[in-house]
Amino acid sequence: MNQVVSRDVWLEARRQLLASEKEATHLRDRVNAERMALPWVKVEKDYVFDTPTGRKSLADLFDGRSQLIVYHFMLGPDWEAGCPGCSFLADHLDGTLVHLNHHDVTLVVVSRAPIDKVEAYKKRMGWNFPWVSSFANDFNYDYHVSFSKEQLAGETVFYNFTPMDSAEGNDELPGLSAFYKDEVGNIFHTYSSYARGPEELIGTLMILDRAPKGRNESSTMNFVRRHDEYEDTAKAHSCH
Structure with a gap:
């Protein structure tokens, strides 16, 4: 306590603390710039994706707008369910759609x-x-x-802009x-972010950061479950 x-x-x-919070806000503004x-x-x-309404190109995914944000969701071809962490983030996406679409x-x-x-x-x-689905392409x-x-059989893989031990x-x-x-119709890759980079999309974490006990975690997001599994504490917490 x-x-x-x-x-x-x-x-x-x-x-x-307010002085530090303002400093963090100004730093975020500089990073955004x-x-x-x-x-x-x-x-x-050329990338062609499988969708519920047929095959679509990367250009098609823009859906008439000039900007496209892709969340790379961890759900592999042989996985039984999506990653709990990605599912946690995805719980926050639906409410953003009308606002994002209005803003072009x-x-x-996308998953494999x-x-x-x-x-x-x-x-x-x-x-x-x-x-x-990007199952049929190299996206x-x-x-x-x-x-x-x-x-994965090699010593390293390239992730988050740097070689990472493949065992991790x-x-x-x-x-x-x-x-x-x-x-x-020219398409440009403008930005990517990995690991904890997309964390700010998760509004629940931003609220927890302001709660008296914070995130109350022993490792990054170890408390997270798929939203239909919170009553079943016996389930394993692995991604598949």
């Missing part, structure tokens, strides 16, 4: 599992956001969130990528 003090002492401590200033890479490769942004979730498995898990979770491999058996890896890892499509 934290120290219990008078209101005046608390107020002084809170003002000191640096992110906006990143150079872009033209996407030269399309959000799409076949589309029938994607659709089954999406139905189980009760989600409505667009979710497509997840090219954006460094999926890894072959041969890659998985065949699927999380990430977020952004793309821009210009007036003539």
Whole structure:
């Protein structure tokens, strides 16, 4: 339990924290500006995805808008269910769609599992956001969130912009990528983020950070379950 003090002492401590919070806000603003200033890479490769309404190209996924955000969701071809951490993040996406679409942004979730498995898990979770399969293309491999058996058999895999010990890896890892499509149809890769990078998309964590006990975790998000599994504490917490 934290120290219990008078209101005046608390107020002084809170003002000191406020100064740090403002500093963090200003730092976030600077980071956002640096992110906006990143150079872009033209996407030269053609990707075709399986969707519930047929096959679609990367250009099609923009759905008439100029900006595309892709969440790389950990659900491999042989997995029984989606990663609990990715599922936790995905619980926060549906409410953003109308606002993102109004702001010329399309959000799409991509997994390497076949589309029938994607659709089954999406139905189980009760989600409505667009979710497509990259099972038939190299998209997840090219954006460094999926890894072959041969890659995992080596000493390292390339993840989060650096070589990572393959023993610490998985065949699927999380990430977020952004793309821009210009007036003539050229597509550019503008940004990607991995590991804890997309954490700010998880509103629940931002609320917990302000609760008296915080995230109350012994390791990153170890408390998280799929939202239909919280009553079943006997279930394993692995991704598959």
